[in-house]
Amino acid sequence: MASPDLAAHLSSLLPSSHPQLRDQVLPKLLACIHDIANTLRTSPSVTQIGTANAFGDNQLNVDVLAEGCIRKTIASCPSIVTASSEEDPIEKASTPSSSPGDEKYTLAFDPLDGSSIIAPNWSVGTIIGIWDSTSALHQPPSTHQIAAILGVLGPRTTAIVALRLPGTQGTCFEIGYSAAGTMQVVRPNIKLTDPTALKTRYFSPANMRAAADEPKYLHLITRFVKEKYTLRYSGGLVPDVVHALVKGHGVYISPVTAQSEAKLRRLYELAPIALVVECAGGVALDSATGDRVLERCVRDTDERGGLICGNGDEVEQVRRALIEG
Amino acid sequence: MASPDLAAHLSSLLPSSHPQLRDQVLPKLLACIHDIANTLRTSPSVTQIGTANAFGDNQLNVDVLAEGCIRKTIASCPSIVTASSEEDPIEKASTPSSSPGDEKYTLAFDPLDGSSIIAPNWSVGTIIGIWDSTSALHQPPSTHQIAAILGVLGPRTTAIVALRLPGTQGTCFEIGYSAAGTMQVVRPNIKLTDPTALKTRYFSPANMRAAADEPKYLHLITRFVKEKYTLRYSGGLVPDVVHALVKGHGVYISPVTAQSEAKLRRLYELAPIALVVECAGGVALDSATGDRVLERCVRDTDERGGLICGNGDEVEQVRRALIEG
Incomplete structure (x- = not known):
């Protein structure tokens, strides 16, 4: 699914370790952001289905559809062994179960963040944390949460990816999607720096x-x-x-x-x-x-x-x- | 291009008068909003082309592309006799010129409003005013601007349409688009009302x-x-x-x-x-x-x-x- 561009960038970041994260988990989850964007785009009439999720928010039909997109991706990645989401906030083992040689990751995600601004058609997002563990609970986040994805569902579809293996500085980059879902690294090195006096703040x-x-x-x-x-x-x-x-x-x-x-x-x-x-x-x-x-x-x-x-x-x-x- | 739904709604609003507005100008401009959305969507890397428009704003390549979409639509509607835009702010006669029996409209439009928030992928818009005259200048807007379109380019594509012929109350409705561009009236009667004490304001x-x-x-x-x-x-x-x-x-x-x-x-x-x-x-x-x-x-x-x-x-x-x- 990944264009050579994204694959090449991930290979440069993870040349030898974490092959399943590099070749499956990250590319498939990033492809899934494009699926969620398509699902939202083709729902011209956004309706509330009348149920509330576990936190009491009004749940939109598109929340449920986005949750389904990510759960389907999880089922295709044997190294994602546990997952929970804002829509279903209980950590559960994934099926199919992993093989002995697999890496073992836990996903914690919010499939569609920003319910209140979906109706007026403002940009919303998908948030995914990837933990190098069989649970995200009671683990030091600074070392065990090794990657995160922010999908931006707007006029375009974009995603911000963060990756930090223990002992490294970490890196943050942005990808863009073509209409067909091909992924390109559009900002390879995102940096937050203190603005100068002349800049708009x-x-x-x-x-x-x-x-x-x-x-x-x-x-x-x-x-x-x-x-x-x-x-x-x-x-x-x-x-x-x-x-x-x-x-x-x-x-x-x-x-x-x-x-x-x-x-x-x-x-x-x-x-x-x-x-x-x-x-x-x-x-x-x-x-x-x-x-x-x-x-x-x-x-x-x-x-x-x-x-x-x-x-x-x-x-x-x-x-x-x-x-x- | 219009689905029967939009066509039926426009027919109910304009049963006998303004046939070219009803059958060509409004449906074609609304279809154009979908073209602009597609153009923006398939520009994964938004770049500044380095020129400034007539007002000194930085002009993005997508501004130019959106302007082109609307100019093409204008060229296909003989009843649009004059047009100007924020990108090209001089009223000019359209080609081809109208025939004697044609209605005569002037368009004033901002093809892509919100340049500063395009890079972070926030929702932006297209604004179109339709004037029942051969110029929009020195005309009383309350009687001569008879329709307007706000295109919302976000996770979905939507458009708000206002129509008010002289002597009528006017109406405001929202349309949604399928992936293929079919248009549906999703909110037939938009009303702003004063919030009650209980409502979020x-x-x-x-x-x-x-x-x-x-x-x-x-x-x-x-x-x-x-x-x-x-x-x-x-x-x-x-x-x-x-x-x-x-x-x-x-x-x-x-x-x-x-x-x-x-x-x-x-x-x-x-x-x-x-x-x-x-x-x-x-x-x-x-x-x-x-x-x-x-x-x-x-x-x-x-x-x-x-x-x-x-x-x-x-x-x-x-x-x-x-x-x-």
């Missing part, structure tokens, strides 16, 4: 309602306005974070306050996003504690957290304002 | 940087935060306004302040957006004067203005805050 403040009860957050937003930052906030976690990755800088904030609890799922949202941001040279912190997101093991599939992520300088400014403030 | 504040120098705008934004409105601001005019249309309520604000001049082009952006919002039962005001956008003739293709639009109650609150404030 971007901020993406999630849950701005929380600022009504939290003066530190209100003060921070007012400061961004006064310093003439440009606002970009779609309300879709994937497009909002990918905006910074493609522009090369920016800061995304999902606060946790006394009146507003943590919203993002550690396993399906925070951990993969944090790996991508770190592999691009950025910083991803828990907005409640200021700790690195990837320092903390995930204990439960429904565990939540807050997030500050982006280029280092601006994340540090937000950390000081919200936590030391 | 949305605001979309453009150019928030202007609040740094304009206390009225900063105060308004702070009030929205304190009243726990939900922020949705992509920076793309079409997706931002369509968000309100699809949710049924919401307010979009593009301010004009002493330090920040008007940004939106009256001919290519303000007039078509205002027609769509009014046909959906909403209100579209000039944010500098508080006057109805469609009350004022467009004198020049580069003329700019500010905008407050959405459901009536919230537009009125913003008008009071920014103009009477």
Whole structure:
């Protein structure tokens, strides 16, 4: 399924180790992003099927279809031995079971993130974390989550891939898709760097309602306005974070306050996003504690957290304002 | 190209008058939105071609391709006698010229609005105003701009159509496209209504940087935060306004302040957006004067203005805050 271009890039990153990750898991999951995009594209009338998923969200028919695309891909990769998703948040062994010589990976994924902005036809995303283990729970994310994919389902289909084997710096790249699904590496080396004084600076403040009860957050937003930052906030976690990755800088904030609890799922949202941001040279912190997101093991599939992520300088400014403030 | 569904809907709206508008101009322009979406979709690597358009924006290769799609459609509709666009802002007679019995329309269009968010793969739009005249300039927009199309180029392709013949209330509907381009009316009657106390309320504040120098705008934004409105601001005019249309309520604000001049082009952006919002039962005001956008003739293709639009109650609150404030 992969074009020589993607295959060549993956071979240069993984010349000898992890052959099943390189030749099957990553190319097949990336091909699956294109299938999900096609499924969404050919659903001209997006309807709510009237059921709620395990977290109580309204579930759209396209959520179920996207979940099906990824489950089908999992069934075709024997080295993916365990999987869970936001739609079905219980870790389960995959069938068919792996052979003794296989690598063993666990997938944790959110098949279609951004339900509230599907109806107005705004860009949404797919989030996948790949763990080098038979479970994603109670494992140190910084060493055991070795890859992540953010699929961007927009006017085009694109995907951001992060890969970091233990002991390496990690790498982050973007792929584009042709109409037929052929994959090309369009940005081989994504880097988040601190903007210079001349650059437009971007901020993406999630849950701005929380600022009504939290003066530190209100003060921070007012400061961004006064310093003439440009606002970009779609309300879709994937497009909002990918905006910074493609522009090369920016800061995304999902606060946790006394009146507003943590919203993002550690396993399906925070951990993969944090790996991508770190592999691009950025910083991803828990907005409640200021700790690195990837320092903390995930204990439960429904565990939540807050997030500050982006280029280092601006994340540090937000950390000081919200936590030391 | 039109499915019986779209054709039937247009026939019910225009049973006897304007046959060329009903049978050619609207169906062909709507089919063209699908062509533009395909063009954007199959440009995996979006590049800047290094030229600037007449307004000094950076022009992307996809802007040029989208302009070409619409110009080709114009050439196939003899009743479109004049056209100008943001890319080529001079009103020119179309070829082939019309026959004596033809209806006579002028098109004013922005082929691809939202250049700055194309690279991160966020939804963007196409804006088309259709004028029942041989020019769009120096004509009262409220009576002479009789139709408008907002194409939404996102994970799906959708379009909002507004139609208002002089003396009628006007109507606003949404169409969806199959993968092959077949068009279906998915929302036959879009209405903006004032939200009840229980509903989530949305605001979309453009150019928030202007609040740094304009206390009225900063105060308004702070009030929205304190009243726990939900922020949705992509920076793309079409997706931002369509968000309100699809949710049924919401307010979009593009301010004009002493330090920040008007940004939106009256001919290519303000007039078509205002027609769509009014046909959906909403209100579209000039944010500098508080006057109805469609009350004022467009004198020049580069003329700019500010905008407050959405459901009536919230537009009125913003008008009071920014103009009477």
